[in-house]
Amino acid sequence: MSYQPQYFLGQGKVFIAQRDAAGNPKAMRWLGDVDDAKISLKTGKIERKESWSGERGKALSISVDKEASIDLTLMEFSKENLSFALFGKTTSTASGSVTGEQLTSGLLVGDRIPLKNPNVSAVVITDSAATPATVNPSKYEVDPKYGAITIKDVAGLTQPLIAAYSHGAVDSVAIFASTPDDLFLRYEGINLAQGGAPIVVELYRVKSEPLKELSLITDKQGDMKVNAEVLIDSTKPADGAMGRFGRIIQVSTA
Incomplete structure (x- = not known):
């Protein structure tokens, strides 16, 4: 029989699975x-090295x-x-809407503040005056993908500001x-x-x-x-x- 060398160059798929009580894999x-x-x-x-030969050989x-x-x-x-x-x-969060989300107080021009959800739309900001006023959209900028607000003007606003908006579905990993x-x-x-x-x-x-x-x-x-x-x-x-x-x-x- 002629010699057949067996070399290895591997590719493939790696799977993981939970184990049952008997140590067998569940769905991979x-x-x-x-x-x-x-x-x-x-x-x-x-290990032991001998001490009789003068060479300290491993015994x-x-x-x-x-x-x-x-x-x-x-x-x-x-x-x-x-x-x-x-x-x-x-955690998977379904799309939905939010009202009454309070932003941090003391916001200044140029500040960027995140909303609690990304992927937002239909954002409306009101202030905290005795009779709350809807903030003109020219006073802030919305980053809809990341769900963040950048303040452009705070003149005449009573803080904290209050946000209402819709948001899309997201998955998050804690x-x-x-x-x-x-x-x-x-x-x-x-x-x-x-x-x-x-x-x-x-x-x-x-x-x-x-x-x-x-x-x-x-x-x-x-x-x-x-x-x-x-x-x-x-x-x-x-x-x-x-x-x-x-x-x-x-x-x-x-």
Whole structure:
């Protein structure tokens, strides 16, 4: 039989899923375009150097613990990915209208003040006089996309000013608003070095770290680098074929 080298050049999809009580994955969610995915392994050791030869040679090395992690570079800034990376909680706000929203007092010409909602329209500002007067739109400027007011003239106005407006639907992700669960991670890839042969990697129990940085102003395409620990899965038997951390499956195409 001739020797057949097996090289690897991988691309593919990364999925995450909640785990059920038995450690099995629930419905999986694709993370979208992932630019980089790397698994790292290491072991802790107890070592002994002998003291009889004069060379201090290593005489004993025992592996006493096992650690694994995975690094992912997410390229898609979906609300689901942001929630995953920021330990966030996603809230969807339906379109609607607001009345009686009080702006901060003491506004001066040139001040910019945000409304509580972006994507606004039909903005009407009144003042706080005994008989409230509608503020002439020439005295302020509305930035409808961002939901902000810039003051152009305060002459004759009794503050605080009061806003009424309509707004569109938005999704928001609150940072550090949830505690991450242990997740099941699955990579469904293709080995381009072997004619696109399928390969599957499963990590049974991963615990993600929060995003270390999120670049808001940059001269290149943004990404989210997420690191997750791979924890031992006690639902798997110690002597089982699947292992207790994960497995790599090379799918036969024969």
